[in-house]
Amino acid sequence: MPELSTGPGRVLVALYGVLGIAATGRSAVQLLGQPEEAPLAYSLSLLAAVLYLVATASLLRSTPAARRVGLVACSVEAVGVVAVGVLSYAASDLFPDKTVWSHFGQGYGYLPLVLPFLGLAWLRRTSPSAEG
Amino acid sequence: MALVLVLTGVAVVATVVMIVRDESPPGDPYFLLLGVLLVVLLVQAVVGLVALAGTEADVDAPTxxxxxxxxxxxxxxxxxxxxxxxxxxxxxxxxxxxLTVAAMQVRLDSLWTGAGA
Structure with a gap:
């Protein structure tokens, strides 16, 4: 079975690792600091953080089960960043403070918008059933 | 610290050259450069912690x-x-x-100066 974490996969591991740490750090500071200020935004930050760490771990483990977990994590990330991205423009009062996904991940160089799709593409490329 | 950004910038250029020329793994001079950057970052961490302990300004300390x-x-x-x-x-x-180091450095500088420290 092709290794998920070699070649371009290692770049994905690096990117996901960075984003995972960034999102975890932000949600920890927010939830420990002023949890009552923007509960929805901070909970979403925490969810994003967990998803990024799960995706990083799945890439590193590369087992069939990890691939399925990675697929779910990347899909939820993709939906999350698009949904929160739209909502943060359309209904900005829902998000009094920023999340990793606000404005399509603008504060993080749009990485949150790009990464899940890269992750899905990479899962597909390396899938055992696919050619090459 | 501007030194971090300068060193990171030099390393970024060296890395892009390596990628374009498809030279890997990087040679000793490259790792020497990374080593110097690491030492500067370590010094910055110590200096930063001491400065944070001594400042009156309202810096977002945990971040x-x-x-x-x-x-x-x-x-x-x-x-x-x-x-x-x-x-x-x-x-x-x-x-x-x-690039992560560079982004973090910019954030560090803005956290510090933004608080008027």
Whole structure:
């Protein structure tokens, strides 16, 4: 079975690792600091953080089960960043403070918008059933 | 510290050259440069913590400390990944690590000056 974490996969591991740490750090500071200020935004930050760490771990483990977990994590990330991205423009009062996904991940160089799709593409490329 | 940004900038240029020429793994001068960057980041972490303890300004302390310490970790982790992946992709990992350091440095500087320290 092709290794998920070699070649371009290692770049994905690096990117996901960075984003995972960034999102975890932000949600920890927010939830420990002023949890009552923007509960929805901070909970979403925490969810994003967990998803990024799960995706990083799945890439590193590369087992069939990890691939399925990675697929779910990347899909939820993709939906999350698009949904929160739209909502943060359309209904900005829902998000009094920023999340990793606000404005399509603008504060993080749009990485949150790009990464899940890269992750899905990479899962597909390396899938055992696919050619090459 | 501007020195961090200068060193990171030089390393970014060196990394892009490596990626374009498909030279991997990086040579000793490159790792020497990363080593110098790491030492500067370590010094910055110590100086930053001391300055934070001594300042009267309203710096966001937990975030500031987290950035100081994480910036030190990014370089060795990136270098380790690049050494395992001895291909062009390993150099791309280094590029990711260096750009992360640069982004964190900008945030650190703005956290510090933004608080009027």
């Amino acid at each position: 500031f400390v987290a950035y100081l310490l994480t910036a030190v970790l990014v370089v060795p982790v990136g270098a380790a990944l690049a050494l395992v992946e001895r291909s062009r992709w390993g150099s791309v990992v280094l590029l990711v690590a260096l």
